[in-house]
Amino acid sequence: MDEVLRVENLHKRFGLLHVLRGIDLSVHKGETIVILGASGSGKSTLLRCLNFLEMPSEGRITIEGRLVGRETGTPGVMSYGTRELNALRARVGMVFQQFNLFPHMTVEGNVMIGPMKLRGMTEETARTLAHDNLRRVGILEKAREYPARLSGGQQQRVAIARALAMEPTMMLFDEATSALDPELVGEVLLSMRRLSEEGMTMLVVTHELGFAYNVADRVIFLEGGMVHEEGTPQEVLQNPKQERTREFLRSHTLFRLPDPAPEAAGHS
């Protein structure tokens, strides 16, 4: 199955607040998609709907060819079973802005708990798996430490390893570097970039436009709960068609286009 995720006409309302207003999205295996958008445009809500931390109000989500939930009488509205959602969340990794490591467990304990309790692994198998994934994000040497003794960047890489240990079909990152001191951002972005290059399917909400430019296969600009503009990083970041996208990019003072320089890319 090449298409890992398909989203059709996704809506999310919080009471009267209509946050997502009909999102369509198709993500193929191995793709890295960066989602941009101003604060409040619904980026987090979109990701949280994709692993059902928030329940979509309307719309169909298909993961690896399987439609999630059952149709109800009302068109577009689905009902979801608890077991189905728990099983699904185990297959969709999520990395949060605030890391959310379990402070009462060691680093390896954080990574082992899911595989042990949900995938029925023995402690030894889970430890091997945990170490493999900690190595993947370059933090194996901290396996026996407690999270409180790690820097923010290290904690976030552990959080990535924790999600990877569930061997997810795709990974969601919600501003994974926004809570980090500037000097720690790079190590986390590097881990994410490696992951992308290994062929992981990723949806990344970030304000790091350099990452979007260098790593994303596709960039999506959300505005008012809809996909306002979508395309390759070159299209969206260098030649945005929409005025709102241009405005957003201008307001991002941090955005320095890395090589190739904008002018050079303009010729190609």
Add this chain to the structure above:
Amino acid sequence: MGHEWDFAFLLGQRDFILRGILGTFGLAITCVLAGMALGLVFAAARLSRFAALRLLGTCYVEFFRNIPVLVQILWCYFAIPIITGAQPGPFAAAATAVSLYAGAYMTEIFRSGIQSVEKGQWEAARAIGFGYLAQMRYVVLPQAMRSITPPLTNQVMEVVKTTAIASTIAYGEVLYSAKVLSDQEFRPIESYTAVGVFFIVVLALVSAASSLLERRLRRHG
């Protein structure tokens, strides 16, 4: 005025006293465990996203916390048989009343302990694929224990002391034994002093165990 202290007669009543001590332990342990179970369940109810469950939890707490435990014991022992036609034994009556009473306080202790755990912890556990019970068991409760342990210890000590009230319905715990011995031997001073010492020793042990647990829980940031 001179009283000649003489605890020697207690030795002759070892078996009787031992039965009282076991009675106290039996009742206290039952009530602590049942109270904790009730506390956990009703704390979960009070934190539920369903309004009906929250209301149920609130009613439970307000009802059993606001009736003196002696009234509840007497009610269980004397009123229940009239209503149901079945006479509970003193143990069943006391255990029911004290457990419900303790459970009401423990509900509040567990609730605030669980609430002290960041929302992000629930979410992270949920995002891995854990269901509600697994989130609670592996992630939330172990962290909540840190803030739960001190007030829970107080409550456990309170329960141990409260078991003495069961002597009013002739349940055989230490105070009841002391009363009987004191009447038999005309030695109220020694009898009740011994009971006091017994509680001090037991509660000191509970307190020490709790400090140990607290220190263990505090080890990691």
